[in-house]
Amino acid sequence: MIPDIGRTLTKLQVHHVQTMPLDMRAAFAGDPDRFERYSARLDDLLLDYSKCPADTETMHLLQQLAIDADLEQKRDAMFSGAHINATEDRAVLHTALRNRSDAPVRDGGKDVMPQIRAVLDAMGAFATGLSDGTIAGATGKRITDVVNIGIGGSDLGPAMTCQALSPYCDGPAVHFVSNIDGAHIADALAKLDPETTLVIVASKTFTTIETMTNAATARKWIAEAMGEEAVGQHFAAVSTALDKVAAFGIGQERVFGFWDFVGGRYSIWSAIGLPLMIAIGPKRFGEFLEGAHNLDNHFRTAPVLENLPMLLGLIGFFHRAVCNWGSRAVIPYDQRLARLPAYLQQLDMESNGKSVAVDGKALEGPSGPLVWGEPGTNSQHAFFQLLHQGSDIIPVEFIIAAQGHEPDLQHQHDLLVANCLAQSEALMRGRTLEEAQAQMQANGADVSLAPHRVFAGNRPSLTIAYKKLTPYALGRLIALYEHRVFVEAQLFGINAFDQWGVELGKELATALLPVVEGKEDAEGHDSSTAGLVAFIQEEQKG
């Protein structure tokens, strides 16, 4: 945490210890307006945090925390193009990618909007050409399938959003290959016809080993089917490293750029979103950007305690740094948001999983929490046991749409909603021993087993609800989470926009490859690593 918030944080901690455990059941019973007072809205987007252990004083102190941390000034610095990514000396302007206003956005004095609009237009023309068949494969056949090869931020965003918006997908089918494991690309290509397939190589740096290796495999697949000269018509690329793309042999007109002011995990709004645009069309992709832009405007202007990302960040920080809860579960009650937890894992944990502060000193206090989850209702039948009765308290974030996309299956949507709301109610209410005993007695059951049916309750959750998962609503939801991560980073004192922690593993993998291949011996490696290499080499024989 940053020193500036020390005094208020201490007050929060003292207040928390004095009032804890804040009895939420009693709080609801004693305040019929608790939902009204501890929820906030932006149009049809609702954040209900009334089932978190906060009272008036908590919220007052969290508001003070925002003031002490200069949150509004830091937010404004991000939007204005200040180089807040200090370790890489870069601006952080993913918000410019979805700027739908006429206002310029400057990085180092230069307005970045013209180049952003030019790439968006080029993407739109390409996506439209694929859809209407004017951009075809080398043998003249229409492109029916698109394979995006990328990893991390160059995969999770398009993969998550394409699945989320499948009711809006009317373009070519999109597929995603990310893992270095050859099984991934082998399984993907096995289903496809090279004559009707376009491959997008998506990599900010165009050096990532997984992406470059899979791209080479795909290139061979295309060339073997139709000859080397067909490659150009079956590839496109997305990158900030245009020189490296040219070396791969992809024509200029099929290269879509973005810029260093866009972090990988914040890049879905850039050309990295090309698979999404191809799938849903440029118009709906525009609505997706519009939703995020709307949330940006809200983040920039709403007072702290009415500001959804500020509230989400302050509550998240409170849970982590004051309540000392080390993880949070994100449970979308939407099968199409199945990849949202994975997307948020990168967004949140790659941003705030750091023990070094912005100034290079050791972080005082915790870093960001572990983020995990699975869709409801499946997760209820898997790990909700632990959420309800385990010894650790894990705040849950429920996500639910009022409307589904299947009007004929309204009953199933009602069941989905009922389950979502019931879980947060159960976590909060719990069930006392007396209640369990009374219920068992009424049912003629063995009352001695009542302790197994006790739920401590008072377990925190918040709910994010909205009308329907449209492109607009999804853009808004992602932007909400992006800014939440930003808010928490300011309070932790972390630079949310670098990711040095992923480098060591990459370096060691490069050093180990010749050992695995038997070209070097394992000298200098620890006995575990050497022993594992020996085992695998032995088992590879025969």
Ligand SMILES: O=P(O)(O)OC[C@H]1O[C@H](O)[C@H](O)[C@@H](O)[C@@H]1O
């Ligand atoms: O887009 P690329 O340059 O290929 O990078 C892909 C991913 O790999 C890196 O290791 C980072 O951890 C991610 O932040 C990044 O999104």
